[in-house]
Amino acid sequence: MSKQINIALIGNPNTGKTSVFNALTGLNQQVGNYPGITVEKKEGICKLDRNLKAHVIDLPGTYSLNASSLDENVVIELLLNRNDKDFPDVVVVVSDVENLKRNLLLFTQIKDLEIPTILAINMADRMDYKGISLDIPYLEEHLKTKIALISTRKKTGIEDLKALIENYKEMSSEPCLKASEIDNDYFNKLRKAFPNQLLYKLWLVITQDVNFGKTNRKEINAINSFKTKTKGDLKRLQQKETIKRYQFINNVLKIGQTIDVNQAKDLRSKLDRILTHKIYGYLIFFLILLVIFQAIYDWSAIPMEFIDSTFAQFSEWTKNALPAGDFTSLLAEGIIPGLGGIVIFIPQIAFLFLFIAILEESGYMSRVVFLMDKIMRRFGLSGKSIVPLISGTACAIPAIMATRNIESWKERLITILVTPFTTCAARLPVYLIIISLVIPEGSFLGLGYQALTLMLLYLIGFGSAVFSAYLLNKVLKIQSKTFFVVEMPNYKLPLFKNVALTVLEKTKSFVVGAGKIILAISIVLWVLASYGPGENFNNAEKIVSQKFQKDNLNESELSKKIASHKLEHSFIGIAGHAIEPAIRPLGYDWKIGIAIVSSFAAREVFVGTLATIYSVGSDDEETIKNRMAGEVNPILGGPLFNFASGISLLLFYAFAMQCMSTLAIVKRETNSWKWPAYQLVVMTALAYLVALASYQFLK
Amino acid sequence: MNTTLADLKKGESAVITDVSSIEIPLKLLEMGCLPGNNVQLVQIAPFSDPMYLNINGSHLAIRKETAIHVLIEKINE
Numbered sequence: 001m002s003k004q005i006n007i008a009l010i011g012n013p014n015t016g017k018t019s020v021f022n023a024l025t026g027l028n029q030q031v032g033n034y035p036g037i038t039v040e041k042k043e044g045i046c047k048l049d050r051n052l053k054a055h056v057i058d059l060p061g062t063y064s065l066n067a068s069s070l071d072e073n074v075v076i077e078l079l080l081n082r083n084d085k086d087f088p089d090v091v092v093v094v095s096d097v098e099n100l101k102r103n104l105l106l107f108t109q110i111k112d113l114e115i116p117t118i119l120a121i122n123m124a125d126r127m128d129y130k131g132i133s134l135d136i137p138y139l140e141e142h143l144k145t146k147i148a149l150i151s152t153r154k155k156t157g158i159e160d161l162k163a164l165i166e167n168y169k170e171m172s173s174e175p176c177l178k179a180s181e182i183d184n185d186y187f188n189k190l191r192k193a194f195p196n197q198l199l200y201k202l203w204l205v206i207t208q209d210v211n212f213g214k215t216n217r218k219e220i221n222a223i224n225s226f227k228t229k230t231k232g233d234l235k236r237l238q239q240k241e242t243i244k245r246y247q248f249i250n251n252v253l254k255i256g257q258t259i260d261v262n263q264a265k266d267l268r269s270k271l272d273r274i275l276t277h278k279i280y281g282y283l284i285f286f287l288i289l290l291v292i293f294q295a296i297y298d299w300s301a302i303p304m305e306f307i308d309s310t311f312a313q314f315s316e317w318t319k320n321a322l323p324a325g326d327f328t329s330l331l332a333e334g335i336i337p338g339l340g341g342i343v344i345f346i347p348q349i350a351f352l353f354l355f356i357a358i359l360e361e362s363g364y365m366s367r368v369v370f371l372m373d374k375i376m377r378r379f380g381l382s383g384k385s386i387v388p389l390i391s392g393t394a395c396a397i398p399a400i401m402a403t404r405n406i407e408s409w410k411e412r413l414i415t416i417l418v419t420p421f422t423t424c425a426a427r428l429p430v431y432l433i434i435i436s437l438v439i440p441e442g443s444f445l446g447l448g449y450q451a452l453t454l455m456l457l458y459l460i461g462f463g464s465a466v467f468s469a470y471l472l473n474k475v476l477k478i479q480s481k482t483f484f485v486v487e488m489p490n491y492k493l494p495l496f497k498n499v500a501l502t503v504l505e506k507t508k509s510f511v512v513g514a515g516k517i518i519l520a521i522s523i524v525l526w527v528l529a530s531y532g533p534g535e536n537f538n539n540a541e542k543i544v545s546q547k548f549q550k551d552n553l554n555e556s557e558l559s560k561k562i563a564s565h566k567l568e569h570s571f572i573g574i575a576g577h578a579i580e581p582a583i584r585p586l587g588y589d590w591k592i593g594i595a596i597v598s599s600f601a602a603r604e605v606f607v608g609t610l611a612t613i614y615s616v617g618s619d620d621e622e623t624i625k626n627r628m629a630g631e632v633n634p635i636l637g638g639p640l641f642n643f644a645s646g647i648s649l650l651l652f653y654a655f656a657m658q659c660m661s662t663l664a665i666v667k668r669e670t671n672s673w674k675w676p677a678y679q680l681v682v683m684t685a686l687a688y689l690v691a692l693a694s695y696q697f698l699k
Numbered sequence: 700m701n702t703t704l705a706d707l708k709k710g711e712s713a714v715i716t717d718v719s720s721i722e723i724p725l726k727l728l729e730m731g732c733l734p735g736n737n738v739q740l741v742q743i744a745p746f747s748d749p750m751y752l753n754i755n756g757s758h759l760a761i762r763k764e765t766a767i768h769v770l771i772e773k774i775n776e
Contacts, residue, residue, distance in 0.1 A: 064729045102731050102757050232721055239719065242728045268758075269741070276742045276751060370760045374746045377762075383749070483724040483765060488751060488758040 004053045006086055007046070007165060010075060010110065011094035012103050013061035014363070014489035016122045018042075019152035019498055020094050021058040024162070031505050041074075043086075048166045057086055063102070065109045066238065067208055068407055068483075076208055079113055080201055090168035091117045092161070097124055097132060098490065100257060104143070104249045105242070108176055111144065112200035116171035118146055118164050125151040131260035139256040144172045153495065175200070177248040182240040186229065193226055202226075207234055271491055275367045285368055289390065292355045300347035307347070311340030326530075334526030339519060343511070345395065348425055350507045352394040356387070356402070357502040361494035369486055379466050380473025381418075382411040382484065389415070389465060392422035393458070396662045398506065400669055410478040416669055417679060418469045420662050421655070423461035426603040430653050431457055433607055437628055438646025453650075460654050525572070525598055525605075532570035540566045572598070586652070586688070587645030587695040589633065599658045606653075644698035648691040656687035702773060704750070704766035707740040714738070715754070717770035724765065731757040732769060 009024075011017040021029070025044030042058040059078065060071035067073045078084055079091075091110055095103030100121065110117050119139075127133065136147050146164045150157030164171075180187035180199055190202055205223045229237070274280050315336040322328040359365045365387065373383025384406045391399035399419050406412035423431075431454060439450045536543065544562045567573050576594035583593045591610065599606045610628065631640040641649075657663070663676040670676075707713055715736050718728060731754045732738070741758070742751040748763045 063726060066725050066729070068724070068726055099757060101755070102729070105729055235721055235725070236719065238725055239723075239728055242725065243733055246731075246733055272742060272751075276744070278745050366760070370742075370744055370749060370751055373760075373762070374744055374748045483726065484749065484760075484762045485724060485726045485730060485765070486749075486760045487730065488760055490758075 003051060004055055005089040005165075005168065007054045007056045008078065008086075008088035008091050009056060009058045009094055010091055010106065011061060012063050012096070012099070012106060012487075014487060015061070015094050015096040015099075015103065016152050017061060017094040018058060019495060020092075020120060020122060020150070020158075020161075021056060022497055022501060023152050023155070023158050024054075024056055031509070046162070046165075048162055052166060054165060055086070057088070062106065064106050064242075065204060065208075071404070073208075076204060079110065079115065080204060088115060090165060090171060091115050092120050092165070093117060094120045094122055097121050097127055097134075098130055100134075101246075101249055101253055104253075105245055107143070107145075108179075108245050108248065109200075112175045112179060114173045114175065114198060116168050116173045118148065118161070118168075118171065119143065120148045120150055120157075120161055122150055122152060124149040124157060125154045133258050133260075135256045139252065142176065142252045142256065144174050144176045146171060177245065179241055179244055182244050183237055186237070189228065190226065194223065197223070207238055268490055272367070272488075275364065276370060281367070281371050285371065288359075288364075292352075295351060295355070300351055303347040304344055307340065307344045311336060311343070315340075329530065330523070330526060333530070334523050335519065337522065339515070339522075345425070346507060346511060348394055349398060349511075350503055352391060352398060353503045353506045354499065356391060356398075357499045358494050361492065361498060363489040363491045366486055366488050370488065373484065379469040380411065380414050381466075381469050382406050382408060382415070383486070385411065385415040385469075388419050389422055389462070392419045392424060392465075393461075395424050395426070396420045396422070396659065397665050400662065400665050401506075403669070407483065410473075410476060413478065413670065413675070414469050414472045414476070416666055417472060417675065418465040420657055420659065420679060420683065421461050421465035421468065423458045423654070424603075424659075426659065427457075427461075427653055429604055430599075430606045431650060433625060433628070434641070434646050434649055436625060437641045438643050457650060457654055460651075464655065522601070525601065528572040528575070529567060529570050532566065532573065534569070536569040537566060540569065584635075585696065586691045587642075587648050587699065589631075589640060591631075592640075592649070596652070596656075596658075599653075601658075601660050603653060603658045644695050647698060648695035651694055652687045652691040654687070655683055655690055657683035701770050704738065704752070704761075704769040704771055705763050707738070707750070707766075707771065707773070709740055709743050711773060712737060712739045713771035713773045715769060716772050718768075720768035722765070722768045727759075727761060727765065727769075730759050731755050737774075738771065 009017055009021055021042065021044065024046040028046070029042060029044030031040055031042050040060075044056050044058075046054045046056050048054055057078075059075045062072040062075050065076055065079070067076050078086060078088075081087060093103070093107045093110060095107070107117065107119060121134070134149075136149070140147050148157055148161040148164055150161055152158075180203075187199060187203075191199055194202055202223055205220055206226065275284060315332045318336060319328060319332040322331070356365075359368075368386055369383040371383075372386045376383055376385050385403070388399040388402045391402055396419050399422075400416050403412050403415045403419075406415060435450050435453050439453050442449055444452065531537070540562050544565045545558065548558065548561060568576075572594055573590075575597060576590040579593050579597065580590040583590075583596070588596070595606045595610045628641050629639065632638065633640045633642075633645075657680045663680060666676040666679060667673055702713075704713075704715075715732060715734050715738055717734060718732060723732075736755045738755075739753045740750060741753050743749075744751070744760075749760045750763065750766055751760045752758070
């Protein structure tokens with residue numbers, strides 16, 4: 001039996017902690033969630049020698065053990081609970097050689113918890129470049145630790161780190177300074193009250209507002225009852241603690257580290273001067289966005305077409321290869337197209353994640369956050385909201401996941417709630433077909449009316465996101481501290497391995513997570529559209545062939561008529577007729593009603609549903625378009641898709657919350673059904689009212 | 700009136716003198732914003748907020764609402 005030990009990787013953000021994790025575990029890693037919350041839990045296995053394996057956890061990046069976000073709470077909860085099955089035998093603090101001083105703050109805190117701790121100093125390859133030299137033996141002695149100088153970029157030092165981990169039993173678990181000196185009186189009383197507890201643990205429990213596991217609830221309550229100081233006093237004491245730690249660190253580094261400033265070359269200030277410039281900064285940001293969107297649409301077009309046709313062929317093949325029956329049609333008409341509907345978004349999603357990973361890894365994203373903060377704040381958002389709002393134009397799902405690094409819960413919640421307004425890729429097919437039907441082809445100042453309409457729809461999407469953020473900011477009464485401290489990291493060339501792993505893992509989580517829901521919905525839709533009650537549905541063949549006896553239809557035309565008749569009397573058709581009174585004032589008939597109802601699973605279903613309803617065999621947009629143009633309004637006469645009903649439909653799709661997967665993700669990220677329910681009701685009601693007003697005004 | 704970080708102009712440097720205000724998030728102190736440290740305003744965003752600072756080699760951005768609580772003494776060059 002080989003032995004397994006637990007290692008926890010801890011470090012400040014932007015220190016390359018995840019690169020160290022990737023170097024230690026390779027592809028032996030998995031990403032899950034901590035139970036009950038949506039913080040990602042990254043863990044993997046690292047082989048040390050034949051008899052020793054290490055279970056490695058990559059804890060969320062944090063600047064200290066004073067938690068200010070969900071992600072950071074996870075770190076403290078693990079380190080304070082010795083009964084946790086993941087409690088580390090040894091902690092590896094990953095630090096960045098250029099910011100050693102700041103990184104050591106967290107290190108001294110962890111040492112106070114008396115856990116064996118290794119200091120891994122990353123980016124050691126930049127030491128010469130920055131003129132930094134370190135006295136390792138001196139640092140090891142005074143920090144009471146072992147140090148590994150590593151560079152994940154140059155792939156050096158990882159073996160040294162592994163060797164230190166192997167010999168973790170020799171590591172000192174002694175604190176390196178006496179932090180309790182900041183208030184001897186208070187800490188002596190605390191020690192007397194709980195003689196069996198670690199003093200620093202007591203201090204953290206008192207000062208941190210974290211949710212500890214149920215196992216030690218009693219103990220925590222007892223400690224929390226020790227209230228001899230006010231909140232303000234406690235905070236002052238925390239400030240003193242931080243100053244005290246820095247004094248210690250400064251003294252150690254005075255001898256242990258020398259920096260020759262003359263040797264330091266500075267690329268960052270030159271880049272910063274351009275990238276955060278009042279005018280060029282925005283211009284460059286805008287250009288980068290243009291390039292990204294162009295690339296997402298252009299590059300993913302080919303794989304998307306390929307996926308689309310592959311699934312169509314596969315569905316056709318299934319129909320022919322398997323014996324006819326309910327199971328075959330469920331497979332060929334329900335499940336396979338349903339799965340295709342997920343898989344087709346993989347290229348777009350993967351490209352989007354690729355660009356976002358590159359922007360983040362390179363350090364550019366922080367500059368955008370800096371540039372946009374003031375503008376976004378006027379609308380109750382944060383500079384950090386810009387990332388989700390941009391990603392939302394591809395797909396709201398990854399966009400909502402990207403809100404995680406917004407510290408203020410209020411700003412984060414508002415961002416999550418308004419993101420679905422931005423025009424996602426799934427709205428595009430609906431927009432394109434309706435615009436081509438109802439907007440004339442002329443042009444204004446060289447810009448086509450149709451293109452202008454599309455652009456206007458994108459602006460409406462973004463505008464309503466920002467405007468509803470403004471309203472939510474006024475309405476929501478959430479007390480949350482809105483502090484904003486953003487590190488501006490050094491510019492770095494992104495590491496291929498990191499970017500690739502991020503793209504792979506995020507895409508996988510999207511496909512699996514959203515996929516389950518889309519699959520379920522597509523099965524339900526298929527069942528509702530394939531079965532119906534009573535004579536009209538079950539004897540459809542007979543009724544239709546009698547009705548068209550005189551018309552001498554050929555077989556394929558007749559079977560289309562039968563399918564159309566069946567759909568009209570299927571469960572979904574009955575539902576369509578039932579809702580018709582509600583949607584007639586918007587200018588739609590029952591068929592559009594069905595398409596809208598089925599689009600509540602996902603918007604892009606609209607075109608496909610209309611295609612089936614109008615009994616057009618293929619999904620080819622031109623044919624559908626011709627059919628749609630030929631539809632006659634059953635009551636008023638004249639074309640069903642005219643300017644008024646077209647605009648009404650466009651606006652309905654611009655505002656309505658029609659995406660099950662987004663609702664599911666919002667539920668996951670906010671941990672409550674309340675917010676997705678609000679989104680569904682408010683956005684859809686808004687869509688209905690706007691569509692109603694525009695139709696009644698234009699008709 | 701006391702001089703604060705918010706009074707700093709682009710390119711100017713100062714020494715931090717006091718950070719004891721309760722309004723200052725602990726995170727800012729942890730990032731190195733401590734008495735005795737040098738601070739330089741690297742860049743200021745349009746509409747003069749947020750501020751991009753270099754505090755003893757630590758680069759970070761904070762909002763003006765936080766900056767007004769950090770007391771400084773300007774260095775005259």
